[in-house]
Amino acid sequence: MPAGFQVWATGEWQNAKDILTSDYFARWEKAHTSKEVISIFSENELKTSEVFKTSEVSNVAFRFKASDVPDFAFAASDHYNWDANSVVVDDKTGRRTFVSAAYNTASTDYPQVAKIAADGIRMMSTWLPGYPFPYPVMTVFNGDDGMEYPMMCNDVSTAPRSPMGLTLHEISHTYFPFMMGINEQDHAWMDEGWAAFFDYLLSDSLSNHTEGGVRDYSSIAGTENDVPPMVKSRNLSTAYRNASYQRPSQAYFTLLDLLGYEKFHQCMTEYMNRWKGKHPAPFDFFQTWNNASGQNLDWFWKPWFFDWGYPDLGIQGVVNDEAANCQVILVERKGNIPIPLHLVVEYSDGSKETFHQTAAVWRDGKQNLRISCAEGKK
Ligand SMILES: [Zn+2]
Known part of the structure; x- marks a missing residue:
């Protein structure tokens, strides 16, 4: 990169000490074990040229290291703010994830994002899906979209609305489709349905039941846009959103109610243990849950995922x-x-x-x- 730019990317940053001056390196290091959000630098600090060791216009190589990722993303800025904190994601080992928000000063919702992201990752690790967050790093970068990448999100500012739902949605994609390789072109419900389900439950819980919004299925149910999710996603147009988000997330809510948290969590854990780093297809999901729950749930899968119809x-x-x-x-x-x-x-x-x-x-x-x-x- 040219001098003056910071880079955020998939992976752990390997050469921070070579690039940051000692004060800023100390902040970066401290944030790796801090529960409180620390400003690594503000826009003003970044522009004073005190942040980097070199102010020459030259090639600065940022090195990142990542494993178990199906893709790589990076972002760069010479004027963004950087907040960071860290959260324990596995109580057995004490393993932590380093959580950052990198953002434009004009994005007035973004100062909340690093904390929301860390609190959300803690809940994902311990409650739903209740599986230790698999990556050592997560950076929410202020872009112009809502999109997931391994260890990165590209999220638009949602101000004046809270950034909670979007932040948690994109981060929860870490499990599906990154830890579990999901073919979104065929079965988007196997990852978007889960992200919609997690973002509702986690937002609703973190905000004391004010932020959550169940994506509306009731107004679409039974219409021509209510296509069974098993129809391959690539073949859907206006029916894509409902088949990928609304209807499957409602199926998962119904399943949670049906099985109860303990059994639901046990099935989820088993599903993740069996299919982590692999590519589950729909029948792998159905059969793993049948097997792990000790129940034949085909009576449930068929109407929710294969059949035309509606709940009423x-x-x-x-x-x-x-x-x-x-x-x-x-x-x-x-x-x-x-x-x-x-x-x-x-x-x-x-x-x-x-x-x-x-x-x-x-x-x-x-x-x-x-x-x-x-x-x-x-
Ligand atoms: Zn999504």
């Missing part, structure tokens, strides 16, 4: 059960895609009761459910 439940009516002295709500399965039942009943005395059934109630092809209300109440 309806209330047929309320009847009296005189023998049990209670009222019974009759629920009808109107759509073929299995979903959980969330029902809030308000009684005439003002009290409320919540009923929940996972999608498993529809496993055996049942078309109706009877929900018995509290005794004596209307």
Whole structure:
């Protein structure tokens, strides 16, 4: 690079000590073990020519080293700010990931990004997907897109909106398609569906339930743009987004509810252990989860991923059960895609009761459910 430019890239930076002056090298080193976000340099500092050892216009070689990556990306700037911190991603070994944000001063959302990224990586490592983050480095670079690369994201400023959803979405792609090689041209739902699922759950949790946004499936379900995800992505046009993001992420939410966190996490871990560094295709996913859950989930996979249709439940009516002295709500399965039942009943005395059934109630092809209300109440 010409003098005056910093480079961020896939991999660990090998020759920082040769390029940064001692003060800035000390900040960079400190950030590798710091939970708090440290400014490696600001735009103003970068422009004072105190940051680099050489101010000559000459070739400066930045060296990076990476393993287990299917691709390489780099970015450079002579005026960006650089924030960094670090996070433990594996409690057993104490292994950390060095997390950076490199950004334009005009991007007013970006000072939050390094912390959001580190908090998100911690949750990915310990909660969902609940698998230690595989890379030693992650840099969110302020570009003009929302795009994932190994150890890098190219993310537009979302100001005045929070950068949380975009940051977490792109970083969560580390698992799919980089740690697990996914063929996006054929089966985009095998990575975008997961990234949409993680970004919702992680954003919702990190922001105390204010940031998350389930990408809307209900308005598309059953329309001509609701194509079964198993149709190869390369053949989809306007139906691509729903088949890759909305519908599969809803399938994964339904699956989490169905299996419960412990079993869901066990299946995810098994899936990752078996297919890390390889190229799982759809049947590898279905069969690994069937096997790891100890259940044949084909009744679930088929309608969600192979069939045309939509999820829909309806209330047929309320009847009296005189023998049990209670009222019974009759629920009808109107759509073929299995979903959980969330029902809030308000009684005439003002009290409320919540009923929940996972999608498993529809496993055996049942078309109706009877929900018995509290005794004596209307
Ligand atoms: Zn994505």
